[in-house]
Amino acid sequence: MSQTIALGWIDLVVATSLVLVAGAISVALRLGLEKRLAVASIRTIVQLGLLGYVLRWVFGHDTPWPVLAWIAVMIGTAGRAAVARASRRYGRIHLDAFVTLALTALATTFTVTSVIIGVDPWHKAQYVIPLLGMVLGNSLTGISLALDHLLESLDAKRELIEAHLALGASRWEAARDPLAEAVRRGMIPIINSMSVVGLVSLPGMMTGQILAGEDPVDAVKYQLVVMFMLAASTALGCIVVALLAYRRLFDAAHRLRADRISAASS
Amino acid sequence: MGARLCVEDLRVALDPGRVARSHFTLEPGARCALAGPSGSGKTTLLRAIAQLTPAASGRVLLDDAAPEALGYPAFRRRVVYVGQRPALAAGTVEANLAAPFSYRTASNAFDRDAARRHLEALRLPTDVLARTARELSVGEQQRVAFVRALLVAPDVFLLDEPTSALDPDAEAALEGLLDADRDARGSSAVIVTHQTAQAERLGAARVEVGA
Numbered sequence: 348m349s350q351t352i353a354l355g356w357i358d359l360v361v362a363t364s365l366v367l368v369a370g371a372i373s374v375a376l377r378l379g380l381e382k383r384l385a386v387a388s389i390r391t392i393v394q395l396g397l398l399g400y401v402l403r404w405v406f407g408h409d410t411p412w413p414v415l416a417w418i419a420v421m422i423g424t425a426g427r428a429a430v431a432r433a434s435r436r437y438g439r440i441h442l443d444a445f446v447t448l449a450l451t452a453l454a455t456t457f458t459v460t461s462v463i464i465g466v467d468p469w470h471k472a473q474y475v476i477p478l479l480g481m482v483l484g485n486s487l488t489g490i491s492l493a494l495d496h497l498l499e500s501l502d503a504k505r506e507l508i509e510a511h512l513a514l515g516a517s518r519w520e521a522a523r524d525p526l527a528e529a530v531r532r533g534m535i536p537i538i539n540s541m542s543v544v545g546l547v548s549l550p551g552m553m554t555g556q557i558l559a560g561e562d563p564v565d566a567v568k569y570q571l572v573v574m575f576m577l578a579a580s581t582a583l584g585c586i587v588v589a590l591l592a593y594r595r596l597f598d599a600a601h602r603l604r605a606d607r608i609s610a611a612s613s
Numbered sequence: 614m615g616a617r618l619c620v621e622d623l624r625v626a627l628d629p630g631r632v633a634r635s636h637f638t639l640e641p642g643a644r645c646a647l648a649g650p651s652g653s654g655k656t657t658l659l660r661a662i663a664q665l666t667p668a669a670s671g672r673v674l675l676d677d678a679a680p681e682a683l684g685y686p687a688f689r690r691r692v693v694y695v696g697q698r699p700a701l702a703a704g705t706v707e708a709n710l711a712a713p714f715s716y717r718t719a720s721n722a723f724d725r726d727a728a729r730r731h732l733e734a735l736r737l738p739t740d741v742l743a744r745t746a747r748e749l750s751v752g753e754q755q756r757v758a759f760v761r762a763l764l765v766a767p768d769v770f771l772l773d774e775p776t777s778a779l780d781p782d783a784e785a786a787l788e789g790l791l792d793a794d795r796d797a798r799g800s801s802a803v804i805v806t807h808q809t810a811q812a813e814r815l816g817a818a819r820v821e822v823g824a
Contacts, residue, residue: 509665510700510758514765515690515718600664601685 351560363388402476411470418479422448425483432491435498437607443591447490447584452482455580463572481552481573482580485537489581490588493533497592498608500525505605518597526589533585537578544574615641615799616676616691616768618662623671625661627654632669634823639769641799646812649822655805656697658822659771662803663694675768690718693767697774697805699754701746706732706757709746713765721766731760735786752778759787763794770802776811788814 366388373380405413426445430436456479460466466474501508504525511521544550549557552573556566596604618639624632633654639645647655660666662673664680673680680688701709707728714723725742732741735756741749746757755778762770770791776784788811794800806812812819 506696506698506700507702510696511712511716512686513663513665513689513694513696514713514716514761515686515693516713516716517686517718520686520716600667600681601689602665602667 402472405472405476409468414470414472414475417472417476418453421476421479421483422452425452425487429487429491429494433495433498434611435495435502436609436611437498437592437595439595440494440592443588443595444490444494447588447591448483448486451580451583451587452479452486455576455583456482459572459576477552478573478576482576485577486580486584488536489533490584492536493529493585493589494592496532497525497529497589500528501596501603502605502608505603508603512601512603518601518603521603522593522597526593529589530582530585534582537581541574541578544570550574615801617641618692618769618801618803619674619677620662621672621674623658623661623673624669625654625657625666626669627657632824633658635820636671637820639801639803641768642795642801644802644804644815644817645820646804646806646815646817647822648819653822655822656773659694659773659803659805663689663692663771665694686716686718690716690765691767692769692771693762693765694771695758695762695773695775697777699751699758701754701757704746705742706744706746706749707742709757710742710761710764713761724764728760728764731763731790732756734790735760736783752780752783755779756783756787759790763790766798766800768800770800772802773805774807775804784811791815
């Protein structure tokens, strides 16, 4: 890790001029994007800047509480984002997304940090927070796709599902196909990215490690762990969120409660 | 043979704070037609009898047993609802007809010969079993959906305008199958129909849907 070249503030100012190129193109071609680009750039600076200082502070305190508090913020934000991307809602959908992420992301992340990497102490922020961040980022994509697809197909295939129920199917028998299809949809992005990894894209974490002077083979080892961790957490997340939605949308009388599904207001 | 269906003061909530109510007993082999103007809640009541829509009050009994005691899927296996619009899955007609026999509530096996006999009786082409269900016309799909219910051999049929997309010839054939099933097994039927003539042909007692 000795060959790292630290960036100075001047370097960042130069980097900012790269965004100005994008802004200039927007002005020249009248794309009308310069205002949104400016806002997005400022948000990037502020959010990442805050993150840097928060993480430095968290890293500097060798106690679990700041780490746990930051984890709660991350999971809460990811849960909201997962629901925001779905085009339909039901009551308690936020709670279900939050519970799903808390269960599956924490389980996979701590399996990796405590069992595979052997981080000591277990809450060491330098490992836990970046890995959990990657898990949440991927899980929320999978969960929102699975939810979106499930709610859409329960809505669209309502008559067919009710025809199965009317002929004596249990709620599980009637729901099995839409549930399986929703989980499949949620897992497609992570499977796609696993099949092109290294050929088309260098994963962000590996890029970062190589830039930070790590041996590429060591970086690959970490990346392998990360990819499998992401696959596991996305699969678990999609299954858990689909089952939680199933519990809310099929009642004890083996009825499909399509009346509980509503369109997203935004 | 057959079973008695009691609908006791069943009330369902309709859209703008209105309520539909029904009360009747259907003996084995009997028929009744739910009557009332459009929008009076006939379909909603039929769905509530099938336990697919929550009822506001009242209850439904099959041979004095409540659906929750029988188990909802088992109750629906014996009291089969056929919706107004046929709902068939992707795949062949045969796959659609065989699907209910994969459920845990299935007590009999899929009878391919009976399926072919019923489909032919309903004037469907002989190769229809191998055709893709969703490529059929609405009238053809409506007949397939009826045969699917017939093969399940329920005690009670709940039929929502079962012949709305059929020509008189196919309509008479469907009524004939329903009569033959009653004579063979004692099945009864609750029908929503806009034709007084159909209710009379089937010998269905008129049950007024009230508020």
